[in-house]
Structure formats: structure tokens, C-alpha cells
Amino acid sequence: MNIDKKLNELLERVNYTRDILGNKARPELDAFAKEIQAFPAKYSVASEDMAQRAVQSLDKRLSTMESAIDAQLTAMDKVRIVRHPQRVCLKDILENVYDNYTEIGGMDEHSIDPGMLIARAYISRRKGKKIINQPVMVVGQEKGHGQEFRNGGSIKPWGNSKALKYMKVAAREQIPIHAYVNTPGSYPIEDFPGAAQQIAENIYEMAGLPVPIIAIFSEGGSGGAEAIGMADKRLMLSHGYYSVISPEGAAAIEGRIRGSERAPVELIESCAISQRITAQDNLKNGYIDEIIEEPSLGARADHFEFYKQVREQVVRATDEVTLSVRGFSLFRAIALRHFRKHTDIIVRWSLSDKARQRLIVRRFKKYRKLAQSAYQDNRSMLERLNATSTRIVSSTTSALLYGIVKPFKQRISRFMEEATDEIHVVTGRMDAAYRAIMKKFGVKTQEEQKQAIELTGLSKVDESQELMTNGNGYISxxxxxxxxxxxxxxxxxxxxxxxxxxxxxxxxxxxxxxxxxxxMEYQWYLHNIFDKGTIREFNRDIASGNPTDFPNFEKRVSAAKEKTGLESSCITFNATLEGMHLTCATLVANFRGGSVGAAEGEKFIRALELAQTKHQPFLAYVHGTAGIRIQEGVNGLIQMPRVTMAVRKYIEEGGLYIVLYDTNSYAGPVASFLGCSPYQFAVRSSRLGFAGPGVIKETTGIEIPPDYHNCFKALSRGHIQGVWSRKDIRKNLHQAFLTIGGRNLYYR
Structure with a gap:
């Protein structure tokens, strides 16, 4: 044993422990450090054997001390652990968990983003004398060990785009995806394709990838985590965290910190606890499926036993997902029980076509069940029964109209069209002959006389058209x-x-x-866009709450309810527009900035399900949204993939989904269930993007220009498809639904 080297290692461990504890005083660590520094002088004349035994004793004492400190770690201590340069990184995992791998792409800033690592890897498994190589696609944020060019795992839009590209490659090659989430959040820039837009596309596409996806969380920061975090099985390292925003960011918002000020340490620690960000919190709330235990004070590069555990649990998770959608349910259950007890069973990761379909359905059901206890359902029993009966009637009517009547009408219509076309051929020739005879004798037909009048006569005002006014029952x-x-x-x-x-x-x-x-107020929109008296609100009494028991937040939610008369920032209703039946969801800026939590997500999902049942187009009007409600923690963050999956299901069933932005729209909703719409428009003078100016300055230090989030900038990079004046909303929406939907207005 090299005693000097071992002493240096012990001192490094002490310094590491001090780092993750922040500014907390630990006298035992200080005393131990002094003992290490005094060791050479104390044992200068001792035998080498005695010195080695003394070093081993120090090692054991430090290990005991680390275990004791580990048991007392706070949520913020774990945040410091995942941010430490010695923290295990994705390259370490690739080297030690997988048997072989090839990194895909280079380090070029604008083609791959060095913070996003993608690798084609193999896991080799032995069965008797036979070795089976099972391929996987590994994607994940890579921080390295203090490598600045990795940008701390904060991914730019093209990095997330590259990840999606190779996840689609994995789907084509029918191999599982292992996603390692280790990011404080995505880099908040709006360069093409835009941070929000790219995250929205990632979530939308991942929802439908027909291969097993396993996500392993170390640091799961906000929308950056959701860009690759949607999975059939979600594992989390025991010292990791998964949160809607960093504790410092939450403290800055809670403490109303401005400019160069810093939030107090006590407030940051309090926010870290209140947001329920640890692995244990997330397992309890159902947002992860299993915890991978780490060594005391977190996994570092030289913890080789930890890699064995990661390998075992990642392989088992992939096996379980595969078995859960393969074969008869009885045999699947037996196989899973047997597999839990016998680790020598090798499961092939390839899936049949039907199994891949079952996998996607199972993924949808998994996310639909999340956050069910995180909102307040204040509906009476009568209202719930009425909602259930309405859903049953709508489903039955839908099955009859669109499963039986519509296909029959389409067959009749096709037959009539073909017959009409044949008749037109015959009558067309007769009409041409008639016109030629009339022209020969200089006689104009009645149709030609009408055309001449239209070309030379004065036009008339169509008085039947309604002019939009602000007097339709509401005055601002x-x-x-x-x-x-x-x-x-x-x-x-x-x-x-x-x-x-x-x-x-x-x-x-x-x-x-x-x-x-x-x-303008959201009431103006309700009274001036839709046909008078046609708005019918539903699920009004699904209310926002305080699922994390965040300090003093209950009062603020109650104040918002009293001030606005609303139960949440989302209003869902049915209405007509020029006689066209629509289902609508509105995010109201007056209620907590239009922020989205569990109640808002649930209402949005139920509205989409109702639109699908009724075969109606869906309109999302964003009066304004500040993002995900940070006080609800992951209960709010999980709405990004949850609602996006509902949007995808609605669109895949043929639904027509249009989004209209007004005022300020930022963060999570724009980076998920709003941003994934193929048809997005904005009211002139609105602002939209991934992060507001203050957040961008705080996280990047960059001072952005005043028009950075202007809707015309969003139009130029393809985020939205058009910019409208408020006076033209009714006319333009009607035109958009008709031109996009055509004859099949409700469903394709």
C-alpha cells in the first residue's frame, strides 16, 4: 500500500464531504482532517506494517463517519451531490455497465451538442456456453467531471433534436432505449428550432416509440429532464433529485429576489424540502418505479460495485417491460414472478407487432394514472354521475355515428360521386356542343349574361355577416x-x-x-369569439390545491380562487363558432399567472378525451401561462408528458388540435402539450418561448434583446404558423378550422 497516496485519498473524501454539506459546520470532519495531516509526523519512525494498519483504521473510521452523515443528508445536500464534479457521469456508466459501445456523432456544437451523449451499446449475457449480445441505444446528458464544454449537462435545442433522431433509429431497429437523465435543465435559448419547441417534439414522439424505454434519473431538472425522461420504467439513483425547478430558482421566486441578489440559504434549503424532490419522495408519489441504491454520500467514478447494481437493475427493468407486453397475461405474470427470483433467465428484447402496440397502450395508461391524488375534485356525487352518464352516452353515440353510420354514408357517397362523374362526362360533351351552336348564331347563354353583369356591375355589402364588437355581454x-x-x-x-x-x-x-x-381580459375572448350563449363549462369544480404542503401556498391559492372566481387556471367548455361545435381549454393568466398544476393537467386531459368521444375539434386558447406551478413540484412537472400523451392520442385518432397564444406564454406548457400542436397561432404583440428574460439572464448571464420573445420571432423560426390581430380572431379561427378540417372537420 502506498501510504501517501492513501492519505491523499482520505483527505479528498473529507473535502468532498465538506463540499456536499455546503457551509454546515462538522467538527468531526475538521478533527479528522487534522489527524490525516499530522499522520506523517506521528508515524515517521513507526514500521511500515504499523503505519498501514493505522491508515486502514482511519479508512474504517471515515467510512463509519460517511455512513452517519449519509443518514442525515437533506434534500439540498443531495442536490450538491449530483452537481459535484466527482459525481458518476454517463461516460463512467458506459465504460462499466455496458460491454461495448460506440459513441455516435462528434463534439461539434451545432450538430450534436457535447452535453448530449448518444451511444450504440451492447449488453452481453451468458446462458451456459452461449453468449447473447443484446443491443441498446443509450442517450443521456453528459456533464463529465468538470468539463466546461459539456455546459453542465444543460442541453441546447439541437442536442435534444439529435437525441430524438437516434431514439427513432432505435425504434426502426427495434432495440430498447436507455435514457440517463442528468441535467439541471435545458439551455434556455430560442435559436432554431427553439428550446420549447424541441422538447415538445421529443415528448410527443417518445410517447409513440414502439420499443421499451428505461429512464435512469440522477439530476432531473424541469423540461430538460422531460426531453428524454418519458419511459415505461423510471429508475432513480438514491442520491438524485427530480424537480420542476432548482431549489435556488424556487427560492428566488418565493423570496421575490431581483437583480444580482441571492436568496438566503435557509430559504433555498426550505424550498428543496417542500418541493419533494428526492428519490424517496418521488417513489412515494409514484413518479419513479424503483430506486438504485448508491454508496454513502453518492456514487463516484471509482465505485465499481455500484456499476454492477446499475447493470442488474437496468437489465431487469428492460426484461420486465418486455415480458409485460408479450404473450398471454397469465404466462406473463408467471414469468415475472419467476424472473424476480431467478436472475439467470435471459429475456429476448425483440417484440412482435402486437406486443409493440400493447407497449404504447400500456405507456399511455401508466401516465394517465399519475397525479390522481394531487388535485381537489370538489364535484358533488350528482355531478360525477352526470359526467359519467354523459361520457357513456357520448361514447355510444360516437360508436353508432362514426363506427356504423359514417362508413356506410362514405360508401354511398363514393358511389354517388363516381356516378355523378360519369354523368358529368356525358352532359359536359352535350353542353359543349350546345354552346358551340349558340356561339355560331351569336346568342349568349343565361350564364354568360350573369357573368357579364358581375364583372361590370357594382358590388353589394353582405349585411348577413356579423361584425365583431365588444358589446356582446361583456365590457372590459x-x-x-x-x-x-x-x-x-x-x-x-x-x-x-x-x-x-x-x-x-x-x-x-x-x-x-x-x-x-x-x-385584454380572458372574458373578452369568451364573449366575442364564440357564438352568443353557446358556452357550456364542464369540470369546473376540479380545483387547484397544495399537494406538497408547500409553506404558505394554501393561502395564495385560496386568494387566487377568491379574486378570479375560478377553481384553477384552466377553464374547459364546449361552444360553437359560426355553428361549428368545438371543445376548448383556456389557460387564464389572472389565476397564478396561468401556471399549470395537477388540476389544470387533469382538466386538459378530460377535455381532450371528451373531444375525442364527441368527434369535435379542440381549441387551446392560452390567455397566458407562466409555466408549471413550482410549488406543486413533480406533481406539476409530470403534467408535461401526461397531457402531451393525451394530445397525441387525440391527434392519432384523427382529432384537429389548434393552439392560440395571447399575452405571455412560457416554459413547461409551451415545451409540451401546447408546443406539440401542428397548428399554432399567436395574437399580435404576444410573447412566447421556453424561459422569460429574467430566467435567461439568471441562468446564462446573457442580456437578451427586448423583442427576443416577440411572436414574429417565433413565426420566423417556425414555432407558430401565423400572427393574428385580435379583431380577426373569430374570422381566422373559423377559416382555420374549415380549411384544415375541410369536410372531415372533426376527424380526419
Whole structure:
């Protein structure tokens, strides 16, 4: 044994322990460090054998001390563990868990992003004399050990795009995906394709990949974790964390920290505990399936026993997912029970076509069941029975109309179209002959005379068309101000001042000179877009709550309910637009900034399910959203994949899903169930993106330009498909539904 080397290792372990404990005083560590430093002088004349025994004794004492400290770790201590440069990284796992691998792609910033590592790997398993090589696709965020070019595992849009590309390759090759989540969050930039848009696409596509997906969480930070975290089986390292936002970010919001100020350490520690971010918290709440136990104070690169455990649990998880969708359910259950007791069974990871379909259905059911206890269902028993009976009637009607009547009508329609086409061929020839005869004698047909009048006559106003007004049962409180309003662009564009009453009634909050859209209340939208008297709200009494018992949050939620008269930030309803039946969900900025928690996610999912049952198009109007509600922790974060899966199911069944943004729309909802729509539009002067200006400055240090999140920027990078004036919303929505839906307006 090299005594000096061993002493250095012991000292490094002491310093590592100090690092993860932050500024906490631990006298025993200080005393132990002094003892190590004094060791050479104390044993300078002792025999080598005695010195070695003394070092071994120190090693055992430090191990005991580490175990004692490990049992007392707080949530914030675990956050420091996963951020430490000595923390085990993905390269370590590839080297020690898999038998062979090839990293795919280079280190080029704009083609792969060095923070996202992708590898084609093999796990070799022996059965008797036979060796079976089972291929997998490994994707994950790579921090390395303090390698700055990895950007701390904070992934840029093209890194997530590359990950999705190779997950699709895995699906084509029918091999499992192992996703290692180790990120503080995605890099908040809106360069093409945009952080939010790319995460939304990743979640949407992963929901339908027909291969087993196993996710292993170390640091699961917000939307960055969800970009590769959707899985059939989710494992988590015992010292990891999984959260909607970092404890520092939560503390900054809770403490209303501005500028260069820092949140107090006590507030950060409190937020880390209140958000329920540890592996143990997430297992209890059902957001992960199993915990992989780590050595005391977290796994580091030289903990080789830990790698054996990772390998065993990752292989077993892949086997279990495969067996759960293969063969008869009776045999599957027996195989799973037998497999738990006998680790020498080798399961082939290939799946039949039917098994792959079952896998996706099972994945949908898994996520649908999550967060069911995280919202308040205040509906009476009568309301619940009514909702159930309505669903049964709608399902039965749907089965009859669209399963029997519609296919029959389509067959009749096709026959009539073919017959009509044949008749047109005959009558067309007769008509051409008739026209030729009339032309020869200089006589104009009645149709030609009508065309001549239309070309030369004066046009008439169609008085049957309704003009949009702001007097349809709702007047904006802003219209009651007896003052002139100045347009923000007046200095540049020469806009004249407008009386508030005129601006917020006749002009619908739109500057008549430059077209700037002033913010308006969500009630304006409800009363001016849809046909009068047709809005029928449902699931109103599914209410936002405080599932994590976050300190003082109950009062704030109650205050929001009292102030707005709403139970959550999401309103779901049925309505008609020019006689067209729609199902709608609205995120209201007045209620906690339009933030999304368990109640909002559940209401959105139920609305999508109702639209699918009724065969109606779905409209998501975002009056404004600040993102996922941080006080609900993972209960809120899990709504990103949950609602996205519901959107995917609705769209795959043929549903028409349109999103319209207004005011400010940021973060999780935009990076998931809103951003995955193929048809997204924005009201002029709205702002949208992955993170607000303050968050970007705080996380990257970059000062962004004022128009960085402008809707026209979003249009230029392909995030949205059009920018509308508020005065044109009703007309444009009607046109969009008709042109996109066509004759099959509700379903393709």
C-alpha cells in the first residue's frame, strides 16, 4: 500500500464531504482532517506494517463517519451531490455497465451538442456456453467531471433534436432505449428550432416509440429532464433529485429576489424540502418505479460495485417491460414472478407487432394514472354521475355515428360521386356542343349574361355577416377609464392617443394606427369569439390545491380562487363558432399567472378525451401561462408528458388540435402539450418561448434583446404558423378550422 497516496485519498473524501454539506459546520470532519495531516509526523519512525494498519483504521473510521452523515443528508445536500464534479457521469456508466459501445456523432456544437451523449451499446449475457449480445441505444446528458464544454449537462435545442433522431433509429431497429437523465435543465435559448419547441417534439414522439424505454434519473431538472425522461420504467439513483425547478430558482421566486441578489440559504434549503424532490419522495408519489441504491454520500467514478447494481437493475427493468407486453397475461405474470427470483433467465428484447402496440397502450395508461391524488375534485356525487352518464352516452353515440353510420354514408357517397362523374362526362360533351351552336348564331347563354353583369356591375355589402364588437355581454373594465391611452409605439410610429372607452370597445384593444394589441381580459375572448350563449363549462369544480404542503401556498391559492372566481387556471367548455361545435381549454393568466398544476393537467386531459368521444375539434386558447406551478413540484412537472400523451392520442385518432397564444406564454406548457400542436397561432404583440428574460439572464448571464420573445420571432423560426390581430380572431379561427378540417372537420 502506498501510504501517501492513501492519505491523499482520505483527505479528498473529507473535502468532498465538506463540499456536499455546503457551509454546515462538522467538527468531526475538521478533527479528522487534522489527524490525516499530522499522520506523517506521528508515524515517521513507526514500521511500515504499523503505519498501514493505522491508515486502514482511519479508512474504517471515515467510512463509519460517511455512513452517519449519509443518514442525515437533506434534500439540498443531495442536490450538491449530483452537481459535484466527482459525481458518476454517463461516460463512467458506459465504460462499466455496458460491454461495448460506440459513441455516435462528434463534439461539434451545432450538430450534436457535447452535453448530449448518444451511444450504440451492447449488453452481453451468458446462458451456459452461449453468449447473447443484446443491443441498446443509450442517450443521456453528459456533464463529465468538470468539463466546461459539456455546459453542465444543460442541453441546447439541437442536442435534444439529435437525441430524438437516434431514439427513432432505435425504434426502426427495434432495440430498447436507455435514457440517463442528468441535467439541471435545458439551455434556455430560442435559436432554431427553439428550446420549447424541441422538447415538445421529443415528448410527443417518445410517447409513440414502439420499443421499451428505461429512464435512469440522477439530476432531473424541469423540461430538460422531460426531453428524454418519458419511459415505461423510471429508475432513480438514491442520491438524485427530480424537480420542476432548482431549489435556488424556487427560492428566488418565493423570496421575490431581483437583480444580482441571492436568496438566503435557509430559504433555498426550505424550498428543496417542500418541493419533494428526492428519490424517496418521488417513489412515494409514484413518479419513479424503483430506486438504485448508491454508496454513502453518492456514487463516484471509482465505485465499481455500484456499476454492477446499475447493470442488474437496468437489465431487469428492460426484461420486465418486455415480458409485460408479450404473450398471454397469465404466462406473463408467471414469468415475472419467476424472473424476480431467478436472475439467470435471459429475456429476448425483440417484440412482435402486437406486443409493440400493447407497449404504447400500456405507456399511455401508466401516465394517465399519475397525479390522481394531487388535485381537489370538489364535484358533488350528482355531478360525477352526470359526467359519467354523459361520457357513456357520448361514447355510444360516437360508436353508432362514426363506427356504423359514417362508413356506410362514405360508401354511398363514393358511389354517388363516381356516378355523378360519369354523368358529368356525358352532359359536359352535350353542353359543349350546345354552346358551340349558340356561339355560331351569336346568342349568349343565361350564364354568360350573369357573368357579364358581375364583372361590370357594382358590388353589394353582405349585411348577413356579423361584425365583431365588444358589446356582446361583456365590457372590459379598462373601457371605464376616463383617460387617453398612449400606444407603446407612438414615438416610433406616430400613433395618436386614443380614449380608453373607444380603444377597449370599438377597437377591441387594437391600436388603429399600428395594430399593437393591448392586453385584454380572458372574458373578452369568451364573449366575442364564440357564438352568443353557446358556452357550456364542464369540470369546473376540479380545483387547484397544495399537494406538497408547500409553506404558505394554501393561502395564495385560496386568494387566487377568491379574486378570479375560478377553481384553477384552466377553464374547459364546449361552444360553437359560426355553428361549428368545438371543445376548448383556456389557460387564464389572472389565476397564478396561468401556471399549470395537477388540476389544470387533469382538466386538459378530460377535455381532450371528451373531444375525442364527441368527434369535435379542440381549441387551446392560452390567455397566458407562466409555466408549471413550482410549488406543486413533480406533481406539476409530470403534467408535461401526461397531457402531451393525451394530445397525441387525440391527434392519432384523427382529432384537429389548434393552439392560440395571447399575452405571455412560457416554459413547461409551451415545451409540451401546447408546443406539440401542428397548428399554432399567436395574437399580435404576444410573447412566447421556453424561459422569460429574467430566467435567461439568471441562468446564462446573457442580456437578451427586448423583442427576443416577440411572436414574429417565433413565426420566423417556425414555432407558430401565423400572427393574428385580435379583431380577426373569430374570422381566422373559423377559416382555420374549415380549411384544415375541410369536410372531415372533426376527424380526419
Amino acid at each position: 373594465p379598462q373601457a371605464r377609464q376616463d383617460r387617453e391611452i398612449t400606444c407603446p409605439h407612438a414615438e416610433k410610429r406616430g400613433c395618436l392617443d386614443i380614449w380608453a372607452r373607444d380603444l377597449f370597445t370599438d377597437f377591441a384593444g387594437v391600436c388603429p394606427h399600428c395594430g399593437y394589441n393591448f392586453p
